[in-house]
Every structure is written in structure tokens, then in C-alpha cells.
Amino acid sequence: MTMQLYPGLNLGEAHGPDHAKSETFVFGFWVFLMSDLVLFGMLFGTYVVMRDATAGGPGPKELFDLGSVALQTAALLLSSLTCGMASLALKYDHVSDAPVPPRSLGRWLALTFFFGAVFLALEIRDFVEMFAAGSPPMRSAWMSSFTALVGLHGLHITVGLIWILVLINQIGMQSLRGVIKQRLMVWALYWHFLDIIWIGIFSVVFLGGLL
Amino acid sequence: MEKHSEHAQYVMGFILALLLTAIPFWVVWTEALAGMRAAAVIGVCAFVQVVVHAHFFLHISTSKQKREDLELILFATLIMVILIGGTIWILSNLHHRMH
Structure with a gap:
């Protein structure tokens, strides 16, 4: 086993200079991820403080749909698995700078996009239903903090989905250069990171709220 | 060889994560436990699942x-x-x- 240069799946020495060069690139992305983690942490803290501040309006028990949250969780977890498979396809099927990338990478990316899109569609549907049921974000401090926390995660997922489309487009139009490999690797870190944030959201916000 | 073990890591992480998600959802869905006990199960499962994701998906380790x-x-x-x-x-x- 070669030495791991950074946390995350490493390209490996078979990729030659691309492996060594990705170290600083990925480290920089980890710095971003950790600052993002602090941002989510603040919103988690705010949410817990505001959890009873419903101001007489509807609360978790009236608004949350546990079945939908379970489906979203399953979709996001499946997308994490397919994201891992995409990383493995990159590491083992793209060792050379082949002009036409093998299909497996694109297929796993497309599947990840699909599961991510299922997650986002369900989440947007839930938000629309909550707002329609008389609980827009301005209804109470609790609803504001809920929308900020869950909405920010949804926004991150949206960005991740757009990012997948850009990557699929780039590997289709250009050869799989080192810089594109690096972008694929940091996108995978970003995607797995969002799934970890979701563990916090479904545990603290949804399951905690429905107890 | 390395490919197979890395592949197995993702699958293993996925199965563990699925299990650690199913337990707290089941507890809340069936109301099998209540109050602090249910909260404790949710908290422990969440913490372990974060560790599982960090280890199997993000490959964060203390060595190498x-x-x-x-x-x-x-x-x-x-x-x-x-x-x-x-x-x-x-x-x-x-x-x-x-x-």
C-alpha cells in the first residue's frame, strides 16, 4: 500500500505526477470543507437553541414527514456509495491520459446525479408543503432556523449536482488531464462531506424533533 | 488486490451506515423507546455513523x-x-x- 498523501481516496502512484501534484490541491479543499463545517456547526447550534421557539405556530410534529425523510436519507446514502464507485473507476480505469474515458466513470457519476436529484426533489416538495401549510420561514424563530440549516444543506446539494454535470461535460470534451482528476477527487470529498452533515440533520432535526 | 479491498471498504461502509440509519428511524417510527432512551439511541447511532463515514468514505485515518x-x-x-x-x-x- 502506498502512503496516503491526504485524507480521501488517493490516486495512487500508478497515476505518476498527477498523484503527487494532487496533495496541495486536496489539502486546500480540506481547509474549505472544514470552514464549511464550522458554518454548519453555527446553524446547528442556532437550531437547537430555537427548537421550542415556535411562537404558537406549527412545530416538528405537525410538519415533518418521517417517510419522506427516510427516503431522502436512503437516496443520499446510495449516492454516497455510487460516488465512491466513481472514485474507484477514476483511480483504476483511468491510469493513462486516454482521450476517450472508459464508460464506468461517467455511468457512476450519472447515477450519483440521479440519487442526488431524487433527494433534492423530495426535499423541495417537503419545503413547499410546509410553506403551503401555513409555516413559511418567517412564521417563527424555529422555522427560520430550520429553513436556514436544512436549506443551506439543500443549497450545497444543488451546487454538488451542478458540479457533477460540469465534470461529466469536462471529461466528455477533454482528455482526463491531471487537473480534471483533481476536480473529480475534491468533488467526491465534498459529496461525502454533505452526507455526514445530513446524518446530523436527520438525527438532530427530524428524529430529535419527532421524539 | 488493493482495488478489491478498497471496493470492499465502500460496500462495508455502506452496509454499516444503512444499519446505523435504520436503527434510529425504527425507534422513532415504532415508538419502541421514548424520551431520553430514544434520544440516547439516536445520538449514539449518529456518532458512530459519522465515524463510519469518515473512515470508510473519507478515508480519514491516524496513520500513513x-x-x-x-x-x-x-x-x-x-x-x-x-x-x-x-x-x-x-x-x-x-x-x-x-x-
């Missing part, structure tokens, strides 16, 4: 890698704990005193 990365992650986690814990502590104390 540059220390700066690990220090960065641990420091950010420390900041998180202080921020969240401190916020909840101070504000719930204030809330308590105002009643």
Missing part, C-alpha cells in the same frame, strides 16, 4: 498520511464542539434564568 490534514480536521472538530456546546450551554442557561 500527512499530519497537517489530520490536525486540520481535529482542530475544526474542536472548534465545532466549542461553538455548538458553548452556544447551547450559554443560551439554555440564560433561558432558564429568565423564567
Whole structure:
């Protein structure tokens, strides 16, 4: 086993200079991820403080749909698995700078996009239903903090989905250069990171709220 | 060889994560436990699942890698704990005193 240069799946020495060069690139992305983690942490803290501040309006028990949250969780977890498979396809099927990338990478990316899109569609549907049921974000401090926390995660997922489309487009139009490999690797870190944030959201916000 | 073990890692992480998700959802869905006990199950499962994701999906480990990365992650986690814990502590104390 070669030495791991950074946390995350490493390209490996078979990729030659691309492996060594990705170290600083990925480290920089980890710095971003950790600052993002602090941002989510603040919103988690705010949410817990505001959890009873419903101001007489509807609360978790009236608004949350546990079945939908379970489906979203399953979709996001499946997308994490397919994201891992995409990383493995990159590491083992793209060792050379082949002009036409093998299909497996694109297929796993497309599947990840699909599961991510299922997650986002369900989440947007839930938000629309909550707002329609008389609980827009301005209804109470609790609803504001809920929308900020869950909405920010949804926004991150949206960005991740757009990012997948850009990557699929780039590997289709250009050869799989080192810089594109690096972008694929940091996108995978970003995607797995969002799934970890979701563990916090479904545990603290949804399951905690429905107890 | 390495490919197979790495593939197995993702699948293993997925199965463990699925299990650790199913338990708390089942507890809340069936109302098998209530109050602090249910909260404890949810909390423990969430913590273990975060560790599972970090290990199997993000490949964060304490060995065979540059220390700066690990220090960065641990420091950010420390900041998180202080921020969240401190916020909840101070504000719930204030809330308590105002009643």
C-alpha cells in the first residue's frame, strides 16, 4: 500500500505526477470543507437553541414527514456509495491520459446525479408543503432556523449536482488531464462531506424533533 | 488486490451506515423507546455513523498520511464542539434564568 498523501481516496502512484501534484490541491479543499463545517456547526447550534421557539405556530410534529425523510436519507446514502464507485473507476480505469474515458466513470457519476436529484426533489416538495401549510420561514424563530440549516444543506446539494454535470461535460470534451482528476477527487470529498452533515440533520432535526 | 479491498471498504461502509440509519428511524417510527432512551439511541447511532463515514468514505485515518490534514480536521472538530456546546450551554442557561 502506498502512503496516503491526504485524507480521501488517493490516486495512487500508478497515476505518476498527477498523484503527487494532487496533495496541495486536496489539502486546500480540506481547509474549505472544514470552514464549511464550522458554518454548519453555527446553524446547528442556532437550531437547537430555537427548537421550542415556535411562537404558537406549527412545530416538528405537525410538519415533518418521517417517510419522506427516510427516503431522502436512503437516496443520499446510495449516492454516497455510487460516488465512491466513481472514485474507484477514476483511480483504476483511468491510469493513462486516454482521450476517450472508459464508460464506468461517467455511468457512476450519472447515477450519483440521479440519487442526488431524487433527494433534492423530495426535499423541495417537503419545503413547499410546509410553506403551503401555513409555516413559511418567517412564521417563527424555529422555522427560520430550520429553513436556514436544512436549506443551506439543500443549497450545497444543488451546487454538488451542478458540479457533477460540469465534470461529466469536462471529461466528455477533454482528455482526463491531471487537473480534471483533481476536480473529480475534491468533488467526491465534498459529496461525502454533505452526507455526514445530513446524518446530523436527520438525527438532530427530524428524529430529535419527532421524539 | 488493493482495488478489491478498497471496493470492499465502500460496500462495508455502506452496509454499516444503512444499519446505523435504520436503527434510529425504527425507534422513532415504532415508538419502541421514548424520551431520553430514544434520544440516547439516536445520538449514539449518529456518532458512530459519522465515524463510519469518515473512515470508510473519507478515508480519514491516524496513520500513513500527512499530519497537517489530520490536525486540520481535529482542530475544526474542536472548534465545532466549542461553538455548538458553548452556544447551547450559554443560551439554555440564560433561558432558564429568565423564567
